[in-house]
Structure formats: structure tokens, C-alpha cells
Amino acid sequence: MNLKNIAFEKEGKIALVTINRPKALNALNTETLAEFDNVITELEKDSEILAVVITGAGKSFVAGADISEMKDMSVIEGREFGILGNKVFRRLENLGKPVIAALNGFTLGGGCELALACDIRIASTKAKFGQPETGLGITPGFGGTQRLARTVGIGAAKELIYTAKIINANEAYRIGLVNSVFEPEVLIDEAKALANTIANNAPVAVKFCKVAINRGIQTDIDTAVAYESEVFGSCFSTEDQKEGMDAFLNKKSLVGNFKNK
Structure with missing residues (x-):
């Protein structure tokens, strides 16, 4: 630039x-x-x-x-x-x-x-x-x-x-x-x-959180929580979710090592 x-x-x-x-x-x-x-x-x-x-x-x-x-x-x-x-x-x-x-x-x-x-x-x-x-x-x-x-x-x-x-x-x-x-x-x-x-946290999850907050604050609570459920569900298609929860259950840390997927 x-x-x-x-x-x-x-x-x-x-x-x-x-x-x-x-x-x-x-x-x-x-x-x-x-x-x-x-x-x-x-x-x-x-x-x-x-x-x-x-x-x-x-x-x-x-x-x-x-x-x-x-x-x-x-x-x-x-x-x-x-x-x-x-x-x-x-x-x-x-x-x-x-x-x-x-x-x-x-x-x-x-x-x-x-x-x-x-x-x-x-x-x-x-x-x-x-x-x-x-x-x-x-x-x-x-x-x-x-x-x-x-x-x-x-x-x-x-x-x-x-x-x-x-x-x-x-x-x-x-x-x-x-x-x-x-x-x-x-x-x-x-x-x-x-x-x-x-x-250092899961990038896709952070992105989804930002979108959910920004969208939700502009609308009624029922619409907002419905959208939250959508992004929550979408997280389960990511490698970050699978690896993050596996690391938690096995007492490991993924901080800083998420794959952004």
C-alpha cells in the first residue's frame, strides 16, 4: 500500500x-x-x-x-x-x-x-x-x-x-x-x-462473537438469540472447536495454536 x-x-x-x-x-x-x-x-x-x-x-x-x-x-x-x-x-x-x-x-x-x-x-x-x-x-x-x-x-x-x-x-x-x-x-x-x-483464542469463534453482538444489539432479543444459536451451531463445523474441546478434556492448552479454520 x-x-x-x-x-x-x-x-x-x-x-x-x-x-x-x-x-x-x-x-x-x-x-x-x-x-x-x-x-x-x-x-x-x-x-x-x-x-x-x-x-x-x-x-x-x-x-x-x-x-x-x-x-x-x-x-x-x-x-x-x-x-x-x-x-x-x-x-x-x-x-x-x-x-x-x-x-x-x-x-x-x-x-x-x-x-x-x-x-x-x-x-x-x-x-x-x-x-x-x-x-x-x-x-x-x-x-x-x-x-x-x-x-x-x-x-x-x-x-x-x-x-x-x-x-x-x-x-x-x-x-x-x-x-x-x-x-x-x-x-x-x-x-x-x-x-x-x-x-490467541479461536479466530472463527471470535469473529462469530463479534457478528452476533453487533447484529443482536440492533434487533429484538428473540431474533438475536436465534442468530446466536446459528453461529453457535456453525462453530461445530470448525477444526478449532474439535481441537479446543479435545485439548480441554485432555488437560492441554491450545492458546495461540488455533488453526483459524
């Missing part, structure tokens, strides 16, 4: 994706979103990658969408920009591999929306969060009005969005926006350790 605004690294079973526009606080412009779309395609194709960590270069995760690009957009251009961001983030949300956001600094606007499209969010003590769009005369445009409410509840989401206020990592943890908070110097190591822990 020819990437200008994103760094992409593989470390064994995990991938580290870094938004790399530190002078612009990693703001998301059209070019960066297009590159991110290409990165997702690569993540989909690479069967060796079983978990993903996303972070930002410098003191920001992503400070938002690029205001310098947005300020002169027409109605049509604004809508197209929103459609692009939503398409890319929806692809990330549906990626058949778990994605961990390591939120190292400013996680605002489009950055908060990017984090919300990930499966798990861990934060630095220096991270700041918010959806400040109403202070700029716009709404969140990359899924913020939808995923934030689904993550922290309608009341907390409306307060954050309506007020455009910025909160710190401890408050983000209190309302359930992030899973955990770490000191800056250990954040990436903690994210990688979590990614490797996940990657």
Missing part, C-alpha cells in the same frame, strides 16, 4: 494502524479516509492478522474531521463527505477481526466517532473526548449521533452532543465510553497485550 497519512505495521498476529498527520492533530480529511478504506481492505485480506490496534501519532488520536477542508463545502459536498466517513467507519465496525482503539490524546468529533466504530476502547490519562460539532454549526457526521447513544446511553450522549463539552479520560471511563485508562507510556503496550490475548 502507498500510504501518506497512515502508518501500517504487522507484529505477529496483530496489526498496528496509526493515523499519522501529527501537524494537523491527525484530523480526518478525504485523503486520509480513502487511505483508511484501503487499510481496511488489507486487513480483510490478510488471514495472518487476527486483531487490530488503532492509535494516533503525536499528542492526538484524531482531533476531528479536517475543518480546513470542510469550511467551504456545499450541501452536496458536505453530504458526500459524511457518506464517505460513515462508509469507512461502517466497514471498520463490520471487520471480521476485533479492533482496539488506543486513545492517546485528543479524541474529538470524527476521532470520537472512529473510536466508537472500534470494538474496545482504552485511553491514556491524557486523552480528551467529545463531540464538539454543535459549536461549529454542524452535527456529528460519521455516526456519532448513533453509536454514542448506543455506547453510553441516550441521556449521556445527548448531553455531550448538545453541549459540545470536552471530557477527560476518567469521565469517559465513568460513563462507559472507554473500557480502561492507562498512563501514556504503557498505553500501546497494554493495547498490544490485549490484542494478542484475543488473537
Whole structure:
């Protein structure tokens, strides 16, 4: 891949994706979103990658969408920009591999929306969060009005969005926006350790769990548990299930040795 605004690294079973526009606080412009779309395609194709960590270069995760690009957009251009961001983030949300956001600094606007499209969010003590769009005369445009409410509840989401206020990592943890908070110097190591822990489990089962959770949360409980039964049954066609249960009964460990089949 020819990437200008994103760094992409593989470390064994995990991938580290870094938004790399530190002078612009990693703001998301059209070019960066297009590159991110290409990165997702690569993540989909690479069967060796079983978990993903996303972070930002410098003191920001992503400070938002690029205001310098947005300020002169027409109605049509604004809508197209929103459609692009939503398409890319929806692809990330549906990626058949778990994605961990390591939120190292400013996680605002489009950055908060990017984090919300990930499966798990861990934060630095220096991270700041918010959806400040109403202070700029716009709404969140990359899924913020939808995923934030689904993550922290309608009341907390409306307060954050309506007020455009910025909160710190401890408050983000209190309302359930992030899973955990770490000191800056250990954040990436903690994210990688979590990614490797996940990657050491049966990959097909992890993928099925992600799909079942994501689908189920959007529907009624009866439909959701019916789908869960389907993916549960499908696991019994995999080598991972046969070997995993055999190893359990024979007091052996398969951690890190599943065949992804």
C-alpha cells in the first residue's frame, strides 16, 4: 500500500494502524479516509492478522474531521463527505477481526466517532473526548449521533452532543465510553497485550462473537438469540472447536495454536 497519512505495521498476529498527520492533530480529511478504506481492505485480506490496534501519532488520536477542508463545502459536498466517513467507519465496525482503539490524546468529533466504530476502547490519562460539532454549526457526521447513544446511553450522549463539552479520560471511563485508562507510556503496550490475548483464542469463534453482538444489539432479543444459536451451531463445523474441546478434556492448552479454520 502507498500510504501518506497512515502508518501500517504487522507484529505477529496483530496489526498496528496509526493515523499519522501529527501537524494537523491527525484530523480526518478525504485523503486520509480513502487511505483508511484501503487499510481496511488489507486487513480483510490478510488471514495472518487476527486483531487490530488503532492509535494516533503525536499528542492526538484524531482531533476531528479536517475543518480546513470542510469550511467551504456545499450541501452536496458536505453530504458526500459524511457518506464517505460513515462508509469507512461502517466497514471498520463490520471487520471480521476485533479492533482496539488506543486513545492517546485528543479524541474529538470524527476521532470520537472512529473510536466508537472500534470494538474496545482504552485511553491514556491524557486523552480528551467529545463531540464538539454543535459549536461549529454542524452535527456529528460519521455516526456519532448513533453509536454514542448506543455506547453510553441516550441521556449521556445527548448531553455531550448538545453541549459540545470536552471530557477527560476518567469521565469517559465513568460513563462507559472507554473500557480502561492507562498512563501514556504503557498505553500501546497494554493495547498490544490485549490484542494478542484475543488473537490467541479461536479466530472463527471470535469473529462469530463479534457478528452476533453487533447484529443482536440492533434487533429484538428473540431474533438475536436465534442468530446466536446459528453461529453457535456453525462453530461445530470448525477444526478449532474439535481441537479446543479435545485439548480441554485432555488437560492441554491450545492458546495461540488455533488453526483459524
